[in-house]
Amino acid sequence: MEKSKVKQTDISVIIPAHNASDYIERAIKSIITQTDMSWEIIIVENGSTDDTYIKSMKYAEKYSNINIFQSEKGVSKARNYGLKKATGKWICFLDADDYIYPDAFNEIYKYMEDESDLILFGHNSETHMVKGKCVKFDGNEEYQNLRCEMIKNPTQNMTVWGKLFKHQIIEKNKIEFDEQLELAEDSDFTFRYMQNASKALRITSQLYHYSKDNASTVRTYKAGSEEKYIKSLNHTKEYTIKDTKEIQEAYNQYIIANLLIILVHDIYCHENPESSKQRRNHLKKLVRENIFSEAIKNIKFSDCRNIRMIPALCLKLKMYFLTIIMIKIRVYQNTK
Template identity: 35%
Template structure:
């Protein structure tokens, strides 16, 4: 065990024994090496423990939840056990490029004490390592609370390096949120600290067959909870609020609950009537669940055709 690690790297995982090996290797391959790794197994029933124990590195710490408590609880376990001045998060199906931590720690060492978070770009690949469409390069820096509320800035959790002290001021992850728990955290931290960006693609997200997210009903309830938590802030920011109504409308339509979906599309339009997309999706819903799903599949097909250039 490293005596005084500068960075604590928290990897929450659940039944990803077939993927976590690559995530851990990407950490061990970092050019910056002063860290500890906190792997929090959120009740896996596969051989995740055996895969982790197969790494003969004293910097790796393994924690096990006897019950599946959710990713927020897993991250909180890692935060509470961390000893580093800085904390990084890595999802167990993501990977870091070798210079990721080094680029970020250099910014912290050269910046003022008001910088709390440094984040990077991310791109996604399939299981063969080929880039796919989804690429995100960071933009906004400084005090970005308003940018976050207006949904003008996206920060992916595997891209961040932040000061451990941020959690003293902002608190731990909200385990009651089923979706957007990281977005909620960035909003809380942004009230106190500046954000800095490394405008390089230093994280790889994997798109794979076994990739699962919370089921649609749970995600819907999660979005409603998020809206309720930030109701005061969203009330004065109509565009931001409308994006949540649109999300709910689309989710309900995909569940073939067309009338419920239309209700939320209409709320999106009434909240922010200047977005053409809201009207288009509302119109598509008039064709019923079959028509809506058919149009959705056509849209997804053309989106998948727009691949990112290999270079």
């Protein structure tokens, strides 16, 4: 008699957890309540000095589809370890301080199609889910336009959370997080994954809660972070060589978007002890770096019509005074 096949788990939720004692239970509970698709939770505690592991173990002991592992410190190492342990058809990355809204999987299930390679869904920092519609990108031109759109606005689109990645594509193409990168490593992963995919669904419903109630890596001032960004940008740029002209042009905007992140969150951050003159000199030195100077040189004036890219236009015209004013406005807006 032929043995019946065991149905594959729908979604593997990978949660890297480092000193996440205050949040980890909230993240776990947000998955436990999900219905309509089968799931497993893979928690990878990495180098915590609090009781993250103990709190996670309480749930691992209670639920057979919750597993906890330990890895060396580093979010990329934790996510890679989680990928090795995952058994689901789809991979969902959840940061330990974030959570999925109730009925999120139910909303995804309504639109899910097996032939899609990537499923995108919205996020917010509110207290509730907002429902939307679904858009398909199943033609080559449509899919490439989607890629360009995402690359141009990385802070909103290139994170690994807020997405479902097809496990088979990750395994077939040996895609993993580069453990040598300390910043923008998730954008690098998303970029390389999308090079190996061809169809996507965008569910405009906001299903993922992005928390602002903690000190994240991006929002915390750390002197010298630009060197880590430059390393990541140069690394990902190597993969654009085999891509289309449109993707390469979009990557110029990606580079400038990251430059603006450095200016807002580091150079002109309130916690930066440098004087005004030192910051201005720091800015000028930064834009002379090859990765940034080339992007500024190659950016088209038509690309700067979006309000997000106006500082890029000022940099292109060497209008540093106006650039600094706009950066300071963004810094102020981030503190509100």
